[in-house]
Amino acid sequence: MGSFWAYHQFIIAAFAACLVLIALSNWRLxxxxxxxxxxxxxxxxxxxxxxxxxxxxxxxxxxxxxxxxxxxxxxxxxxxxxxxxxxxxxxxxxxxxxxxxxxxxxxxxxxxxxxxxxxxxxxxxxxxxxxxxxxxxxxxxxxxxxxxxxxxxxxxxxxxxxxxxxxxxxWAEKLVVPFFxxxxxxxxxxxxxxxxxxxxxxxxxxxxxxxxxxxxxxxxxxxxxxxxxxxxxxxxxxxxxxxxxxxxxxxxxxxxxxxxRNSAQVFEGFTKNLFAGFGYRMLPFVLVWLWIGIVFLQPPIVLVLIAAGLLHSTYSVVMAAAGVFLAVLLWGISNARFGFPLYLALFYPVTTVLVLFIAARSMALAVRGRSTWKGRTMVRARIRWW
CATH class of the missing domain: 3.90.550.10 (Spore Coat Polysaccharide Biosynthesis Protein SpsA; Chain A)
Incomplete structure (x- = not known):
């Protein structure tokens, strides 16, 4: 089990490092x-x-x-x-x-x-x-x-x-709006x-x-x-x-x-957009959000498990800590570039959980044809698997 977690932490840290390089390149462009x-x-x-x-x-x-x-x-x-x-x-x-x-x-x-x-x-x-x-x-x-x-x-x-x-x-704005x-x-x-x-x-x-x-x-x-x-x-x-x-x-x-201006507007606005941004394609939508959840939630979860004595692996500690560090760095780069408070980078796991919830809600409402915006029901989308 220890080698399994260690391998996953290495993949996640490597992926996060690639994202940091993309962010630094985009900072210049x-x-x-x-x-x-x-x-x-x-x-x-x-x-x-x-x-x-x-x-x-x-x-x-x-x-x-x-x-x-x-x-x-x-x-x-x-x-x-x-x-x-x-x-x-x-x-x-x-x-x-x-x-x-x-x-x-x-x-x-x-x-x-x-x-x-x-x-x-x-x-x-x-x-x-x-x-x-x-x-x-x-x-x-x-x-x-x-x-x-x-x-x-x-x-x-x-x-x-x-x-x-x-x-x-x-706080709803602070935690969700910087994600995009x-x-x-x-x-x-x-x-x-x-x-x-x-x-x-x-x-x-x-x-x-x-x-x-x-x-x-x-x-x-x-x-x-x-x-x-x-x-x-x-x-x-x-x-x-x-x-x-x-x-x-x-x-x-x-x-x-x-x-x-409040949490209800935050959730309604991004619920309207998330699934639609993927062209209402279910499989890519699920896979992308699943991977985002793994990359940005697994390292802090592993650190908690190790601190609780449920995992024992020095390598896992190093890789999970690297994953958390790179995630905070990535969020810090973004917040600095777009003018958000830098301290919000420390709350990235909470942001990830909230956006995953919004993503699931976005897909569920679109599938049921119940998406709304500003008092109007959205045109029912054609849902596709791919």
Whole structure:
């Protein structure tokens, strides 16, 4: 039994070491949005914001977008049949600044997800050469547009997506939200992802999606991904499938966002996305999450068993300790890069357990056709084994 555990600890430590190397490589490639030189000319950009029951956020978001120091932009917000004060707030802001255009959302057609339909209507109303989709819960510094567009132009990319600074307040946010930037930094080697057309090798963040209008139209826009719950990843995959280029940047100095405000919102939001991100394929989903559980939970469990006198192996102690050290290092690298508190790295086993629970819940609700988001039942997905 001792040799069995020792062998597994060696495999886990070696795998974790590989993830640390990927994270360090991505640290270098994941440049800040302000690192690129400005272009010689600034194209017209349409800033597009879907809003459904966002009276807590929409005022601050729109004011930050209207404060951009960009020479040629329009801001369009779609009020997606809100039943709170979203419409009133937008009407007041529009009366104060003619650059803001507010459009009422049309009824949701059959076969569309709500946000996708809202973004489709926004794109149809836009006049810019560039389309910048952002969420109502974001706040933008005045240089946000300039930095993002300079990066897009310098990289000659068709899609620039970026990671804002995620504000985390409650413990549910602190323990769960950092997992997803961490997964990109740790598991997606950007040096390879930028060069291959394999759909699995891409990432995107719906809070910050900057398209060239021609590329957006070429891939079919939101109509092409109307039933994909994880619209940002689906759009990035469409970009790759059409032979177009994408880049990922770090916008923690330019954009901040508090996605969720309590544990219920955290669980609902990530439940919607996790299984969908795997294309509703059960076997890959189960295998990946099983392996994540083994890699990040087995070493601390082994150390506990050894401390309790249930295992006796010096080699197992060394390998399990190495696995724990590498996991904390990996989380520390990610938290430092994305602006999360460093001490949260010590809680990675708790984060792993919580995300595994969310993953299981995500699959169970999707299989039963009971996934919801913002009061709407999601379009029932076609579940596949592979």
């Amino acid at each position: 994941l440049r800040r949005a302000g690192d690129w030189a400005p272009p010689t000319a600034w194209p017209r950009v349409s800033v597009l914001v879907p809003a459904r029951n966002e009276d807590i956020n929409i005022g601050d978001c729109v004011r930050s977008l209207l404060a951009q120091d960009y020479p040629d932009c329009e801001v369009i917000v779609l009020d997606d049949q809100s039943c709170d004060r979203t419409g009133e707030i937008l009407a007041e802001l529009a009366s104060q600044d003619r650059r803001l255009r507010v459009i009422p959302g049309l009824a949701l057609p059959e076969g569309w997800l709500g946000k996708h339909w809202a973004c489709q209507q926004l794109a149809e109303s836009a006049t810019g050469d560039l389309l910048f989709f952002t969420d109502a819960d974001t706040r933008h510094e005045p240089q946000s547009l300039r930095h993002g567009i300079a990066a897009l132009m310098a990289e000659q990319a068709d899609l620039l997506t970026a990671c804002p600074r995620q504000e985390v307040v409650t 930037p961490w997964s990109i930094l740790s598991f997606l080697p950007l040096a390879l992802a930028y060069r291959v057309r394999t759909h699995a090798f891409c990432a995107a963040n719906g809070q910050y999606m900057l398209f060239r209008r021609a590329a957006y139209d070429q891939i079919g826009g939101y109509a092409a991904v109307r039933t994909d719950a994880v619209d940002d990843i689906a759009l990035a995959r469409q970009i790759k499938a059409h032979g177009l280029s994408w880049r990922l940047a770090l916008a923690t100095q330019d954009v901040r966002c508090r996605m969720y």
